[in-house]
Amino acid sequence: MPTLGQLYPQLDSVQLPENLPYTQCSAFELRFLYLLGKHRLTGAQGDLIELGSGGGGSTYAAALGLSENPEFDRSSAKLHAYDFFRVGKGTFATEKFFAGGKAPDGQSSFLEDFQEVLGPFLDFVEIHAGDIWETSDPHEKRPIEFLHVDIAKTARVWTCVAERFLPRLRPGSVLLHQDFAGPRLPWLHYSTGALLPYIEIAGPPIRSTLAFEVTERIPDEVFRAIAEDDFSIEKKIDLISAVQEQIDRDHTDGIPFRSVLELAKAFVLHYEGDHRRAWKIAEPLTDDAYLARTRADHFRQIKAELPAPAPAVRRSTMRRRLGRLARKAGLR
Numbered sequence: 001m002p003t004l005g006q007l008y009p010q011l012d013s014v015q016l017p018e019n020l021p022y023t024q025c026s027a028f029e030l031r032f033l034y035l036l037g038k039h040r041l042t043g044a045q046g047d048l049i050e051l052g053s054g055g056g057g058s059t060y061a062a063a064l065g066l067s068e069n070p071e072f073d074r075s076s077a078k079l080h081a082y083d084f085f086r087v088g089k090g091t092f093a094t095e096k097f098f099a100g101g102k103a104p105d106g107q108s109s110f111l112e113d114f115q116e117v118l119g120p121f122l123d124f125v126e127i128h129a130g131d132i133w134e135t136s137d138p139h140e141k142r143p144i145e146f147l148h149v150d151i152a153k154t155a156r157v158w159t160c161v162a163e164r165f166l167p168r169l170r171p172g173s174v175l176l177h178q179d180f181a182g183p184r185l186p187w188l189h190y191s192t193g194a195l196l197p198y199i200e201i202a203g204p205p206i207r208s209t210l211a212f213e214v215t216e217r218i219p220d221e222v223f224r225a226i227a228e229d230d231f232s233i234e235k236k237i238d239l240i241s242a243v244q245e246q247i248d249r250d251h252t253d254g255i256p257f258r259s260v261l262e263l264a265k266a267f268v269l270h271y272e273g274d275h276r277r278a279w280k281i282a283e284p285l286t287d288d289a290y291l292a293r294t295r296a297d298h299f300r301q302i303k304a305e306l307p308a309p310a311p312a313v314r315r316s317t318m319r320r321r322l323g324r325l326a327r328k329a330g331l332r
């Protein structure tokens with residue numbers, strides 16, 4: 001069985017079909033999902049789970065790989081696909097997930113379109129449609145062999161992932177964080193920092209995706225702290241720094257992850273209401289060409305919360321006020 005790092009050399013050469021469903025993942029991320037399915041995953045060590053399947057692009061890539069894997073028994077193993085499978089406020093799903101690239105009049109669910117495009121694999125793709133807090137089982141304890149996280153866009157959803165899925169990771173489990181290049185989701189970064197003693201990072205992130213393998217049993221206490229977000233601000237920042245020491249640019253050299261993670265620290269502070277310190281970290285990063293080009297809205301968001309500067313007081317006014325104070329105090 002190959003290590004995750006051993007799959008990297010094939011990332012440039014794998015050819016996927018041209019007619020893949022619409023996806024928000026890059027070609028490299030899809031190829032990695034395919035390679036994992038074909039060469040690494042079997043479903044024999046635990047569940048294979050994708051959180052945030054959208055229109056099915058990422059699901060299709062992983063399922064295609066699994067279908068070509070002689071170690072994968074499609075008559076018994078399953079690839080679980082979780083998503084709202086509908087558009088609407090707060091879903092983070094786009095109308096592009098519909099087959100026609102747009103929701104037909106009066107329709108919000110793209111589940112049928114997902115089923116249509118995943119047709120060749122529906123015998124082993126198990127669909128969990130709806131809010132993940134409703135569709136996941138809080139009592140499920142089966143180990144997870146593979147977890148693709150492309151859903152944790154809010155702290156609320158991350159809590160569900162952390163409570164119900166992470167504790168099912170075992171040595172040998174593979175986890176992919178698709179949103180690792182998202183500074184607004186710092187829970188992905190500091191939780192990875194908390195897991196560092198028990199995991200091996202596969203290599204440079206593949207575009208936005210950080211992949212790792214669990215190498216040691218993860219103590220329950222660590223899972224609890226992650227699920228309860230039980231870290232001080234300073235600890236969160238230190239944990240992100242620890243991850244910064246292990247990764248730099250993504251494997252295409254396009255994304256400077258050290259800067260991205262530095263901005264994630266600013267978001268830790270921003271969410272905690274320490275807006276001055278958040279801006280102190282963020283402001284120097286506005287010189288980073290990648291962040292300036294791709295994250296201008298992030299800088300605006302942090303800067304907008306800065307307290308308004310105190311109005312300047314003219315020198316003559318200040319002298320008059322000091323004089324009054326001195327007279328009151330009997331100094332003049």
Ligand SMILES: C[S@@+](CC[C@H](N)C(=O)[O-])C[C@H]1O[C@@H](n2cnc3c(N)ncnc32)[C@H](O)[C@@H]1O
Pocket residue numbers: 022023024025051052053054055056057058059082083084085086090091092093094130131132133150151153157
């Ligand atoms: C970035 S998209 C997934 C993209 C997909 N992996 C692809 O290949 O294009 C994120 C998905 O997370 C889903 N999602 C977000 N919050 C959710 C929740 N609470 N329950 C279920 N699905 C959710 C959205 O419906 C959306 O389709």
